[in-house]
Amino acid sequence: MQLRLRASACLFAVLACGTAFAESWPARPITLVVPFPAGGGTDLVVRSVQQKLQGELGQPVVIDNRSGAGGTIGSTFVARAAPDGYVIGVATTSTHAVSVSVYPRLPYRPATDFAYAGFIGTSPYVLAVNSTVQATSARDLIDKLRSGKAQHSFGSVGVGTVSHLIGEQFRKLANVPMTHVPYRGAAPAYTDLMGGQIEIMFDNPVGLAPYIKAHKLTAVATTAPTPLLAGVPTFASQGIGDFSQELWYGLAFPKGTPAAIVARMNGALNKVLNDKDVVRDLAEKGVTARPGTPAEMQAAVARDIPYWGAIARSVGATIE
Structure with a gap:
């Protein structure tokens, strides 16, 4: 009984510390890693939400373009960052669903190495x-x-x-x-x-x-x-079938980021995505704003990994 009480007390203390930390977050600028070059489609989409997102959070959101290897270099950087809420990355269908099947030695596991904060939007090809x-x-x-x-x-x-x-x-x-x-x-x-x-x-x-x-x-x-x-x-x-794919964009923290911080980011992101000016700006770039929950994005990653895996195998797409 004493062990259980001690365990419960420790758990309560950890949760209390995490909640207190999240309540003070963010206390300094946040680095937003875009795993593709400046001026590309993903970069332009992120810049549609950047200004108002930092307004909602009360701190600068600084874009860091880390491109290369199909977006996996920047995504690897995010996966290995400290889970303190000050590094977040742009996750896309390419970097967090397709990558698993085409990179046999992918340095991160999209299904388990990230804490997803929510979608930004979707776009056709x-x-x-x-x-x-x-x-x-x-x-x-x-x-x-x-x-x-x-x-x-x-x-x-x-x-x-x-x-x-x-x-x-x-x-x-x-x-x-x-x-x-x-x-x-x-x-x-x-x-x-x-x-x-x-x-x-x-x-x-x-x-x-x-x-x-x-x-x-x-x-x-x-x-x-x-x-x-x-x-x-x-x-x-x-009359051509099997070409109906869309790309999703979202935000992902490193695994272990406190749930309260993820929820705070999700709330701020959804508020931005319901702003009529942001919705219009995204639409002008061919993107449909997609407010949602972290769980919905996590589910999309889990669903799309096998979907794109089947396509990768059908065309023999493997990158060493």
Whole structure:
């Protein structure tokens, strides 16, 4: 009985300390790690919520772009950070669902190494081509690829990303030789796509839309409707199945971060995502705001890991 009482007292003390710590949090600036380069789609989405998020928290939220290896470098940094609430990372479908299957030696375990704070939003994917391809639809693109030169290329925002896997799916559908050219994020990939070094690329509309609207690139299909590119048909409307994937964005603390801090961040994030100006700004970038709970994001990670694992195995996508 004495041991039980002592254990209960210790547990109460730990919980009390954690609650007190959370009540004083944040007491200094928070580092928000974006695992992709500045100027890319993920970076732009995060900057839509950054200003008002730091207003809700009462402390600066400083963006730290740590790109490379399909977003896994920055995600590894977050997983290994002190769980004190002062380092949080952007988690995406690519970094926290796809990565498990394509990186055999992934330095972190998305299902267990993070304390998820909640979603930011979701976005479809766009298949874009450069002007030399001269395709106006997905069907038209496939026909041109099959009748053109013997070797083709597609780019992605990094090895092991959703951009990469959907590109592999399309290569398999088109049934033509295509070389995958990975980049350290979206910005350098867009430059080479417009310059003709690569022919096609899948990415979310937030980064591609300005170039598409400026007629520097052509969008031939989307995986889901988006008001940002209202005139672009979906794959489904063109009679092409298995291309309906969307990318989610969210925030994740390192494992062990006090639950009260996670809840505080979730509350602040949801308040920001219900702000009409933020909702409009995200929509202009092709992203649908998605307020929710930490449990909902944790469930999405657990659900999407096997989903993307099946796709990775079907196209043989493994990165050593």
